Every structure is written in structure tokens, then in C-alpha cells.
Amino acid sequence: MASWKTKKINGTLPHGRHRWSKTMAMNDYRTNTYPDIIDVSREETSSLLAKVLAITSLGFFITALGVATAPAWGTLPGIIIVFGLVFAITFTRKASPALALGLFLTLTYFMGWQIGPLIQHYIRNFGTGLVFNAATTTGCGMAVMGCVAYLFNINYRRIAGIGFAALLLLIIAGVASIFFHFLTPDTYSWLTLGVFTLLTVGDFARIRAGGDGRSAVSLSLSIYLDAINIFLAVLQLMGGRRRN
Numbered sequence: 001m002a003s004w005k006t007k008k009i010n011g012t013l014p015h016g017r018h019r020w021s022k023t024m025a026m027n028d029y030r031t032n033t034y035p036d037i038i039d040v041s042r043e044e045t046s047s048l049l050a051k052v053l054a055i056t057s058l059g060f061f062i063t064a065l066g067v068a069t070a071p072a073w074g075t076l077p078g079i080i081i082v083f084g085l086v087f088a089i090t091f092t093r094k095a096s097p098a099l100a101l102g103l104f105l106t107l108t109y110f111m112g113w114q115i116g117p118l119i120q121h122y123i124r125n126f127g128t129g130l131v132f133n134a135a136t137t138t139g140c141g142m143a144v145m146g147c148v149a150y151l152f153n154i155n156y157r158r159i160a161g162i163g164f165a166a167l168l169l170l171i172i173a174g175v176a177s178i179f180f181h182f183l184t185p186d187t188y189s190w191l192t193l194g195v196f197t198l199l200t201v202g203d204f205a206r207i208r209a210g211g212d213g214r215s216a217v218s219l220s221l222s223i224y225l226d227a228i229n230i231f232l233a234v235l236q237l238m239g240g241r242r243r244n
Contacts, residue, residue, distance in 0.1 A: 048211050048219070055101065055220040056227070059108035063228075066112015067119050078114030082107055086221070093218045100217045107221075111228065122235060126242050134235040141234075142227055145197060149204030156209060159202035166195045186240045192233040200226040 070078070085107040093100040122130055149156075170191055177183040183191075203222045206212050211219060 045208055045210060048216060049207050051216040052207060052219045052223060055104070055216060056224050059105060059220065059224050060227070062105055062108040063112040063115075066109040067116040068112070070113040070116025070120070072117055072120075074113035075115075075117050078110045078112075078116075081110040082114055085110070089217065089221060093215045097215055097217060100215065104217050104221055104224075108224065115228070115232065118232075119235075122239055126239060130238055130242065131235065134231055134238050137234050137238075138227055138231040141197075141230060142200065142223075145200045146204045149201050150208050154201065154205040154208075156202045156205035156212075159198060159205065163195060163198040163202055166198065170195050185236055189233040189236040189240075192229060193237075196226050196229045196233070200230070 066078075085103050089100050089103045089107070092103065119131055148154075170188075173183060173191070174188060177188065200223070203219065203226060206214070206222075207219055
């Protein structure tokens, strides 16, 4: 939905490539004058939420197709293309929403290339059940976080600011751990879950508050990247438990 830190296919390092994309998706949190907390009725934001969920769901379906068709060498091209498309969406989201939507759906396909070899590795070693359970857990978790954001009066800018700072620290720790090996994959995955749980609640709270002037595609990109990172962290934790 980090630094381009290498995730070894054998599972010895946590996957972190998507967090640069998340960083780009969050680059305008403090540049507007929209309200920080809920100031509109649920009815007024239900249409926006429905659009975001529809776009995101379609994106996940396309990602599944990308995973199924990903070549063994698809990770690096996927990273490059996804990174470029995040920039493209950032610059076109207001000028041409239709183009931004097309770019987002293209991004979701190549995200499948990026994560496909990793998922195929887990399937070969642990079976499809592990991937299905990780996806189901992620979906349930996202639903719970959405409910929390809609039920409570949350200052999404504060949450986003804290989450963004935590994300930067996570990126730095991940890069440092490549060289000094002070974080285990499971520890990094738990930290990832904590950071992206915070960011996800903030993103849903932003939608609940009216979207902060952002388009449905831009909001969908944030939710999508949140979910991808949570899914990869859950997959790592479940795979680690099976190995142990």
C-alpha cells in the first residue's frame, strides 16, 4: 500500500520495500486547512468511504492477478514501477482523477510482481493456507481499525504525525539491522504492525472527517499501502511460527 531494504527470499529479513510508497502517500498531511477531527455526519462521508473501499477492493483483486502472473525476477521491476507510479499518482490525482485511477490500478498489478516471488516462496514452503490466513487476518484487522476510526473522535493529523515519525524510525532501524542484525524478522514484523495500525486508523479517520481535500484515489492508495504492509508483516509472523 521504507527504504529499499532487501528482503531475502529465505525469510531472514522482513519485507520493507513498500514503505517508501507509503511515505510518498503521506507527503501532504500538514499542508491543508481541513478539520483535524470529525466534523461531519457519517452519512456525508459514507459515499466517500464506499468509493475508497470499492477502489481498494478492485486493487487487491488486480494485485492477486499480478501475484499469479509474476515472474521469478519480477521483484525489482515491480519496485521500480510501483515507485514511479506513486509519483505519477501524486501529480495527477487532482488534475485528472480518471488518469490517477488508471495509474493506481496499474500500480496494484505491479505490486503483485513486487511481492509475488515472496508469496510464491511461502506457498511452496507452507502451502496456500498460510497466505489465505494472512490475507483473512489482514482483512479482519482492517475492518476493526475502520470501525475504531468511525466510532471514536480521532485527531487524524496527530495520529498521522506520530505514525509518520514512527515509520521513519522503522525505516532507519530496518536499514541499520541489515548491517548490524539487532532486529529479528519477527520483531521487525511486530513493529511494522504497530506502526501501520496507527497509520491505518489515521487514514480511516481522515476519510471519516471528510477526506482532508484528497481524492478517493489518493485515499485508496493510502489504505491499500497500509494493508499491503500489514499483510506482509502478518505473513512473516505466521511463516516464522510455522518454521519454529
